[in-house]
Amino acid sequence: MSNRRTFIRQTGLAAASFLTAHPLLYAGSIESPHTTRLTILHTNDVHSRLEPFPMDGGSNAGRGGVAARAALIRKIRATEEHVLLLDAGDIFQGTPYFNIFKGEPELRAMQMMGYDAAVMGNHDFDAGIENFADQLSRHARFPIVMCNYDFRSTPMENRHVPHMVVRKGPLRIGITGVGIELQGLVPENLYGKTVYLDPVKAASEQADYLKTRKKCDMVICISHLGDKYDDNKVSDAVLARESENIDLILGGHTHRFFDAPRVYRNKAGEEVIVNQVGWAGLRLGRLDYAFSGAKSKILEKNQSLPIGKKEAE
Amino acid sequence: MRRISILSFAAVFVLAYQPGCHPKFQPTSLQYAAYDVNQQATDSAYIAFIKPYADKVGETMNNPVGELPLPLVKALPDGSLGNFMADAYLAMAREKFDPSAEVAYMNHGGIRLNQVQAGTLRRGTVYEVMPFDNLMVILKVKGSLLRQFLDHIAEEGGGGIAGVQMNIRDKKAINIRIKGQPLDTEATYTMVNSDYVVNGGGRFTGFKDLPAQKTGYLLRDAILDYCERYKAAGKPIPVSTEKRIVHEQP
Numbered sequence: 001m002s003n004r005r006t007f008i009r010q011t012g013l014a015a016a017s018f019l020t021a022h023p024l025l026y027a028g029s030i031e032s033p034h035t036t037r038l039t040i041l042h043t044n045d046v047h048s049r050l051e052p053f054p055m056d057g058g059s060n061a062g063r064g065g066v067a068a069r070a071a072l073i074r075k076i077r078a079t080e081e082h083v084l085l086l087d088a089g090d091i092f093q094g095t096p097y098f099n100i101f102k103g104e105p106e107l108r109a110m111q112m113m114g115y116d117a118a119v120m121g122n123h124d125f126d127a128g129i130e131n132f133a134d135q136l137s138r139h140a141r142f143p144i145v146m147c148n149y150d151f152r153s154t155p156m157e158n159r160h161v162p163h164m165v166v167r168k169g170p171l172r173i174g175i176t177g178v179g180i181e182l183q184g185l186v187p188e189n190l191y192g193k194t195v196y197l198d199p200v201k202a203a204s205e206q207a208d209y210l211k212t213r214k215k216c217d218m219v220i221c222i223s224h225l226g227d228k229y230d231d232n233k234v235s236d237a238v239l240a241r242e243s244e245n246i247d248l249i250l251g252g253h254t255h256r257f258f259d260a261p262r263v264y265r266n267k268a269g270e271e272v273i274v275n276q277v278g279w280a281g282l283r284l285g286r287l288d289y290a291f292s293g294a295k296s297k298i299l300e301k302n303q304s305l306p307i308g309k310k311e312a313e
Numbered sequence: 314m315r316r317i318s319i320l321s322f323a324a325v326f327v328l329a330y331q332p333g334c335h336p337k338f339q340p341t342s343l344q345y346a347a348y349d350v351n352q353q354a355t356d357s358a359y360i361a362f363i364k365p366y367a368d369k370v371g372e373t374m375n376n377p378v379g380e381l382p383l384p385l386v387k388a389l390p391d392g393s394l395g396n397f398m399a400d401a402y403l404a405m406a407r408e409k410f411d412p413s414a415e416v417a418y419m420n421h422g423g424i425r426l427n428q429v430q431a432g433t434l435r436r437g438t439v440y441e442v443m444p445f446d447n448l449m450v451i452l453k454v455k456g457s458l459l460r461q462f463l464d465h466i467a468e469e470g471g472g473g474i475a476g477v478q479m480n481i482r483d484k485k486a487i488n489i490r491i492k493g494q495p496l497d498t499e500a501t502y503t504m505v506n507s508d509y510v511v512n513g514g515g516r517f518t519g520f521k522d523l524p525a526q527k528t529g530y531l532l533r534d535a536i537l538d539y540c541e542r543y544k545a546a547g548k549p550i551p552v553s554t555e556k557r558i559v560h561e562q563p
Contacts, residue, residue: 036338047425048444050363052352056430067359068350075354094425096374096440097366105366109359126445171338184516187509217338247340261345277347286346291338310346 036169039080040220040287041073043087044252045121045279047094048106053280064281066109072284073113080288082168085114088252089121089179089224092132094280102127107139115142116166119177119222120149120156121252125190133159145177145222148202150195163206165214171291174210176246177222178203178239180253199225199234200242207245217291218247226253227262227276240264240272248273248287255279261287261307271305286310374437379540379550385429385442387421390481390558394429394442395419395473397552399505401539402449402532403475406505410528411451415492416459417505418466419473420515423447434540434550443533447507451526456498458519463489463496465517471558482561507532 052065077083087110092103103124110118124132133155136144147162163176178199182191203221210216221239228237236251244267257278264272277285288310385394396419403417426442454462463479463486466472471481479489489496508527511520543550 035341051367052350056432058428058430062352064350065352065355066363067355067357068352070356070359071354072348072350074356093444094441095444096370096437099440099444099446100370101366105363109362112359112362184513187512187514215337218340258347261343273343275345281350284348284350286348288344288346289340290342292341293338305340306342308342308344310344312346 034293036171036291037080037082038168038171038173038218038289038291039076039083040248040250040285040289041076041083041085042222042250042275042277042285042287043069043281043283044224044250044276045090045255046087046106046281047090047123047279048092048098048103049095049280050097050105050109051095060280060282066113066281069281069284070109070113076286077114082171084116084166084168084173084220086175086220086222086250087115087118088222088250088276089119090123090252090279091118091121093123093126098126102131103135104139107135111140111142117143117145117164117175117177117222119224119252120144120146120160120179121224122180122182122186125182125186128190129192129194130155132156145175146179147176147206148178148197148199149182150197152195153193155192156194162202163210165210165216170293171218172214172216174207174214174216174219175222176203176206176210176219179224180226181234199223200239203239203246204243207243211245218289219245220248220250221246223249223251224253225251227251227256227258227274228254236274236276237262237264240266240274242267243272244268244270246272249275250285251276257283260309263304263307273305273307370437374435374440376436377433377544378436378439378537379434379544381429381431381434381552382549383552383554384431385552387424387427389421390471390560391474391556393552393554394426395421395424396475396555396557397473397550398424398443398532398536399473399475400551400553401536402505404539404542405530405535406449406451406528409530410449410526411503414451414503414505416454416476416502417474418462418507418510420507420510421469421472422515423507423509424473436537439533439536439540443536445509445533447509447532449528449530449532449535450506450508450511451528452504452506452511452520452523454502454504454520454523456496456500456502458523459491459502459504460486460489460496460498461519462517465515465519466558469515471560474557478557480559480561487561 053060055061144160146160151157166173207219228235236249256276261273261275277283386392387394398419399417406414467481467486468484479486
């Protein structure tokens with residue numbers, strides 16, 4: 001009996017070590033009919049860059065612009081069944097388009113590209129909270145997802161949601177969003193009666209609700225907190241470590257070009273992925289998740305999600 | 314033996330599966346990519362969509378405002394772009410509002426392009442460098458408060474500045490010279506700043522309750538007017554590459 005137990009344990013360990021030693025082989029091997037793929041595309045801090053940077057010899061010359069981004073997105077949509085397109089804020093401000101049109105072409109372009117949701121960045125207040133709400137109501141049908149700005153008695157009161165659930169095939173994806181502290185960053189007259197709430201607490205509450213009540217298979221938090229700071233200012237890193245039930249944080253604000261998604265462990269020891277794609281629409285981020293049904297559930301809570309760089313197509 | 318091995322695999326699966334536990338699906342792998350948005354493929358519908366906006370923007374924003382002999386660079390502890398902006402604020406404040414103005418500041422975070430190429434500077438680029446509708450404010454600041462503010466700049470790692478030279482050591486401003494003279498904590502200095510910074514943007518709150526001259530003049534217009542002065546005189550825009558803030562190595 002004791003021999004048999006040892007054998008079982010060893011076999012189990014052998015199986016586990018095979019899984020960790022060959023994560024991509026493993027990931028590939030479960031691309032079965034029970035696997036559902038979700039492609040998440042994301043941008044942040046586009047800052048009114050409707051056109052590519054001018055051909056002036058600068059390092060960004062000829063890069064960016066909505067026409068090129070839209071072509072990329074269309075190509076991906078042509079091959080992927082389940083696509084989510086999200087933006088982590090600072091849609092506005094940075095080119096004369098915003099000074100002249102106050103955000104109309106930015107939001108119209110996002111609507112055309114089929115964005116599913118966005119969060120509000122500090123610069124989205126730059127022409128006043130009234131302007132943002134007004135431009136949204138005229139040009140955008142996608143929701144602004146924010147759970148840590150108390151917008152009561154502001155023009156955003158009925159123009160945002162604290163969370164949303166998107167169904168992609170059999171998957172239920174929960175989305176919430178957080179914004180940065182406004183005091184000392186945004187002039188008071190621009191954000192009006194908006195009250196900033198603790199993003200870790202607010203997002204955790206939403207994520208818990210989405211996972212336990214709404215039965216979401218995954219919770220995404222779109223964030224304009226910034227990826228990390230030298231001091232203990234709240235950031236995506238802090239949110240990842242101190243929250244629960246958030247699987248993925250799509251960040252912004254710090255204009256950071258990530259080489260690869262970062263992996264943190266949350267309060268419960270579960271993995272949280274964080275990603276950010278710089279600024280100005282220079283890059284489009286893509287995360288392809290494979291999902292399996294619970295019957296083939298193999299990954300334990302504290303195991304690592306196999307992560308690999310997608311081959312160029 | 315073979316039968317036992319199959320059983321043991323089944324046992325591993327049973328242990329891993331927790332019935333009644335939501336969610337129903339679980340991520341099992343992740344592949345990532347970051348696409349460079351280049352012009353290899355563009356969607357013509359979007360070019361058509363932008364065109365009326367682009368035409369309107371182009372009416373004024375392509376206008377040349379001067380010639381840059383050197384590129385402008387955003388950098389810490391200071392850089393030619395931030396210092397150029399501070400120079401413009403100081404020059405225009407002296408010309409329009411207060412000839413005694415001697416110090417000007419441009420916060421690093423408010424500089425919104427990393428670089429401007431040498432050559433013809435266009436109006437639209439000035440908008441991209443300074444997109445905010447921040448207004449010029451002129452303050453009479455006691456030397457001791459100015460020192461606190463320079464310490465704040467040091468703590469932030471630097472910024473664009475005019476009329477000041479200083480070193481940073483351990484996140485403090487040291488060896489401060491105003492127009493070449495050591496800072497006098499008892500003296501009063503005339504400082505050009507933005508309403509954003511004066512109102513506590515950037516987290517320095519020492520100017521909030523100080524009497525201030527609110528000029529109503531856009532800082533962006535100060536840059537444009539400064540450039541126009543040189544253009545009208547047929548001269549290039551002055552670009553200073555002097556180091557005004559220096560990090561001291563410990």
